[in-house]
Amino acid sequence: MILLALLAIALPGAGLVAWAFPERATTGADRALRISIALALGLGAWSAAYAAGRMMGVPTPAKDVLLVALGAALLFASRARPAATERTADAAPRWLWMLFFAACAVSIAAFAEHDWRFPDGGWDAWMIWNLRARFLVRDPDLRAAFSPDLLLWAHADYPWLIPGAVAQGFVLAGRETRLVPLAIAAEFGVLAVSVASLTATRLYGSRWGLLAALAILTLPAFPILVSNQQSDIPLGVYLACAGALIVLACARDERPARMLALAGFAAGLGAWTKNEGVLYAVCLALGLLVRTRDVRGTLAFAAGAVPAGLLLLGFKIFYAPANDLARLSTAASLIAHALDPLRWGELLVYALRRVVFFQSFALFLVAEVVALTVWVRRTPGTPLGTALILAVAAFAAIYVLQPHPLRWIFRTSVDRLILQLWPATVLATLLPLARTTART
Amino acid sequence: MTRERITAVVAVLAVVGLLRSAWFHFVSEPRNDVRRERIDPRYVPLKALLPATGEVGYVCDVPMLPWPAGFDDSPVGNRMYEQAQYALAPLVLRYDDRRAPLVVANLADPARLPEVQKRTGLVLVAEPRPGTAVLRPP
Numbered sequence: 026m027i028l029l030a031l032l033a034i035a036l037p038g039a040g041l042v043a044w045a046f047p048e049r050a051t052t053g054a055d056r057a058l059r060i061s062i063a064l065a066l067g068l069g070a071w072s073a074a075y076a077a078g079r080m081m082g083v084p085t086p087a088k089d090v091l092l093v094a095l096g097a098a099l100l101f102a103s104r105a106r107p108a109a110t111e112r113t114a115d116a117a118p119r120w121l122w123m124l125f126f127a128a129c130a131v132s133i134a135a136f137a138e139h140d141w142r143f144p145d146g147g148w149d150a151w152m153i154w155n156l157r158a159r160f161l162v163r164d165p166d167l168r169a170a171f172s173p174d175l176l177l178w179a180h181a182d183y184p185w186l187i188p189g190a191v192a193q194g195f196v197l198a199g200r201e202t203r204l205v206p207l208a209i210a211a212e213f214g215v216l217a218v219s220v221a222s223l224t225a226t227r228l229y230g231s232r233w234g235l236l237a238a239l240a241i242l243t244l245p246a247f248p249i250l251v252s253n254q255q256s257d258i259p260l261g262v263y264l265a266c267a268g269a270l271i272v273l274a275c276a277r278d279e280r281p282a283r284m285l286a287l288a289g290f291a292a293g294l295g296a297w298t299k300n301e302g303v304l305y306a307v308c309l310a311l312g313l314l315v316r317t318r319d320v321r322g323t324l325a326f327a328a329g330a331v332p333a334g335l336l337l338l339g340f341k342i343f344y345a346p347a348n349d350l351a352r353l354s355t356a357a358s359l360i361a362h363a364l365d366p367l368r369w370g371e372l373l374v375y376a377l378r379r380v381v382f383f384q385s386f387a388l389f390l391v392a393e394v395v396a397l398t399v400w401v402r403r404t405p406g407t408p409l410g411t412a413l414i415l416a417v418a419a420f421a422a423i424y425v426l427q428p429h430p431l432r433w434i435f436r437t438s439v440d441r442l443i444l445q446l447w448p449a450t451v452l453a454t455l456l457p458l459a460r461t462t463a464r465t
Numbered sequence: 466m467t468r469e470r471i472t473a474v475v476a477v478l479a480v481v482g483l484l485r486s487a488w489f490h491f492v493s494e495p496r497n498d499v500r501r502e503r504i505d506p507r508y509v510p511l512k513a514l515l516p517a518t519g520e521v522g523y524v525c526d527v528p529m530l531p532w533p534a535g536f537d538d539s540p541v542g543n544r545m546y547e548q549a550q551y552a553l554a555p556l557v558l559r560y561d562d563r564r565a566p567l568v569v570a571n572l573a574d575p576a577r578l579p580e581v582q583k584r585t586g587l588v589l590v591a592e593p594r595p596g597t598a599v600l601r602p603p
Contacts, residue, residue, distance in 0.1 A: 115468065124476055131483050135490040142494065145504050151551045164518050164555035172557045174520060178547055232468065236475045243482030245489065384489070387482035392474070400466060462468040 026086070027197050030071070033089035036096025038067025043103035045270070045287035047277075051108050054234065058223035062269070062291075065216050065262050067096075068209075069294035069333075072189035076297070077336055079167050080344070085193065115230030115459075125235050128242040135248035136214070140207060147253025153180050154256055155206050157188035162195045173346045182345040184337055186298040187256045206254045213259040214251030218242055220262060221448040224269040228276060229459040240451045246385040250444045256299045257441040263295030264305050265448035268409040271313060271326075272456060275408060280317065282325035289329025297333045300348065301445060304419055305412070306330050312412030353428035362426050372424050375435045385440050396454055404457040413446060413453055508552035510593035515556055515567060522568035523549065523558035524585050524600070526577040545571050563587060563602065570598040 042063045050056040071092060078088040145151045156179060160170030171181045187209065194205035218241050226234025241247060251258050270288035274280050292309050295302030310330075314323040362368055380390045401410070420442060424435060515521060529542035549571050550558050559565060563585050570581055575595035582589060587600035 118472075121472065121476065124479060128479060128483055131487055135486050138490045138494070142498065142500050144501065145551075151504060152547045156551045156554055159551070159554040166518070169518060169555045169557060172520075174557050174559050175550070176546070176560060178543070179550065232472060236472060239475055239479040243479040243486070245482055245485045248486065248490075383485065387485045388478050389482065392478055458466070458471055459468070462466060462471060 029086065029089045029093070030193065030197055032096075033074075033092040034067040034071045035063070036067075036100065037070045037092050038063030038065070038096070040096035040099025040103070041066050041070075041287055041290065043106075044099045045281070045283040046109075047106065047281050047283075048109035049106050051111055052227070054223050054226040054231070055109060057219065058227055058269075061216050061219040061223060062266050062287075064212070065220065065266050066287075066291060066294065068190060068212070069186055069263065069291075069297070072186045072193070073294060073297050073333055073336055075189045075193055076185060076340070079161070079189075080336075080339060085196070112228070112230075114226075115232045117230070117232040117235045121232065121235050121239075125238055125242075128239055132242045132248045136211070136252045139249050139252035143252070144203065146206060146210075147250075147255055150206065150254035152178055153183060154187050154254065155191060157181075157183075157185055158191035158195065158206070159201065161185070161188055161192035162201065167344065171344045171346060177349050180349075182341070182348045183256075183300060184297045184302075184340060186294065187259055210251055210254040210258070213262050214248070216262045217247075217251075217258050217265065217448045220265045220269055221452045224272060224452060225455055225459065228272070228456065233455055233459045237451050237455050240389065240455070241448055243387070244385075244389055244444075244447060245387055246440055246444060247447075250441065255441065257445050260295050260298045260302055260305075261445045261448050263291050263298060263302065264309075264445060265452065266291035267295065267305070267309055268412070268449040268452055271309065271408050272452065274322070275317065280319060280322050282322060285313070285322045285325040286329035289326035290332070291329075292326070293330035293333030293337075296330070296337050299445075301442070303337070305416055305445075306334075308412040308415040308419065309408070311415055312408040312410070316406055316408040316411055350423075350427045350429075354426070358428055359426050365425075368425050368431060371431055372421060372435070375432070375439075376421075379439055379443075386443070390443070393450065393454060396458070400461075401454055401457050404461055407453065407457065409449060410453040410457070413450055416446065504548045505552050507594070508549060508597065511569065511597045511599065512553060514591050514593060514599045515553065515569070518555050520557045520559055520562075520565065522562035522565035522600075523560050524563065524568055524570050524581060524587070526570075526572045526574060526581050529560065541573055545573065566601060568600040568602075570600050572596045572598070 042059045046059065050059055074088045074092055075085060077083070078085060146155060157170055164170065173181070175181045190209055191206045194209065195201045198205055218238050221241060222234045222238035225237040267288045270284050270291060274284035274288065288309070289306070292302070292306035296306050310323055310326055313319070313326055380394055424431060427434060523546060525542050525545055527542040527545070528540065529546050530540060546558065546560060549569065553569070558569060562568070567590070568587055570578065572578060572581065578592065578598055582600065585600070586603065588603050590599040590601050592598040
């Protein structure tokens with residue numbers, strides 16, 4: 026069973042990546058990038074297929090056999106591709122490698138320390154995500170996990186990519202060991218760094234890859250959020266995968282539709298990870314369309330998001346209770362909040378204070394704001410950068426319009442939103458800087 | 466801006482971030498914070514007295530806010546309910562439902578059990594460990 030599950034994760038991920046990339050990898054960084062994307066997509070597809078199976082009554086082993094067959098077929102269909110041409114790489118100085126290894130050591134130690142201090146994970150991990158995994162694994166009746174009698178705090182309307190993966194891990198382990206959610210959290214933590222870092226390495230060399238890795242690893246909130254076993258880092262990984270695939274596709278003249286379809290697939294898995302993922306998928310599609318005017322490519326992206334989109338739709342229609350933000354909002358409250366200048370001002374003050382919130386972000390958000398306003402805005406707009414700006418603008422509107430007390434919801438959610446966006450933001454910021462300084 | 470300058474700026478930001486992480490996790494937190502207890506052990510004896518699935522009532526000796534009213538409104542009552550729900554899943558705990566055949570009493574102060582029984586009108590079925598009890602309507 027364990028071997029079948031591992032194959033059901035590895036083969037579809039590898040098959041999808043082989044199908045999407047027009048050439049074979051020739052460098053170590055390129056191979057590592059594809060393995061990272063394949064792992065993220067493979068694990069996500071395995072969990073999404075489990076959810077589809079549970080909702081339609083398909084047994085888990087049958088689902089795994091189907092995934093293995095699909096993955097093998099994709100790999101077979103993608104054989105005999107030409108080798109990719111190597112790019113000139115900007116090598117990293119030795120001291121930067123040393124700093125990178127130091128950052129890895131401190132982040133791993135911080136992850137372990139935080140896990141020791143919070144053995145059940147962060148508050149949201151046991152209140153929402155691992156609670157849901159327990160329901161999935163302990164009760165054959167799926168409806169109990171999404172009972173309307175569960176209080177608001179359990180967020181029974183949230184999609185369940187992470188709970189689905191954890192529940193399957195519990196079954197494979199034969200017991201509900203806390204190592205399962207911890208291992209899944211650690212895997213997504215590594216992928217959050219590797220996807221952004223290896224994309225920068227593949228395009229501009231190891232110097233830029235290490236800078237991307239450092240910007241993620243040394244964000245003080247990063248090891249904490251990874252250790253918390255919540256769905257924010259996994260959502261950040263899927264957003265980064267989608268962003269990386271869009272960046273890689275747009276770096277080629279022909280802008281391969283398959284790569285964009287795979288980007289859509291990654292964005293769809295993000296939507297199946299957390300509600301915010303739907304917003305990111307829409308923003309990525311809009312960013313792609315606005316910056317490239319490529320309707321065919323945007324349709325390919327949208328087509329890639331269809332499988333997870335249908336799963337999410339089925340869940341929301343047949344199982345999920347109403348979302349609290351929608352349930353508690355009225356037309357009058359939306360209009361009143363939208364026209365309230367004090368509420369917008371309050372949000373602006375909170376946001377500015379968060380930019381200089383040293384204990385979570387050190388100086389990174391200050392540097393990001395400076396980089397955006399001074400350098401990056403002078404460079405041509407990119408699909409990923411545009412998508413991220415659209416997402417931030419949408420979050421501002423959601424904060425103002427939502428029905429809960431603004432201070433409470435902002436302070437309990439904004440760090441997690443920033444961490445969701447951060448790997449893709451690092452990519453969107455560093456790549457234009459790498460491009461413009463390649464000649465200097 | 467040259468690539469060397471960008472490299473230096475990111476390296477400085479990374480060192481600042483690293484130092485902040487190291488200070489927090491290895492100096493400040495060990496001094497000022499405690500290790501959290503595992504959630505499950507408190508509820509293991511209670512679990513044996515309850516059905517494996519379905520719904521039961523839930524009462525507590527400290528108030529729970531079903532809705533956020535401000536940032537600091539995550540009182541002890543909310544944490545206790547959420548932890549009990551986590552430990553006892555897939556049983557659904559219906560907050561303040563006193564008509565259910567079985568009702569879980571989760572107490573911050575075990576000495577308040579008689580007071581909770583009096584307030585709710587429920588009778589004691591079992592108290593498997595101080596602070597948790599199973600009650601039922603009379």
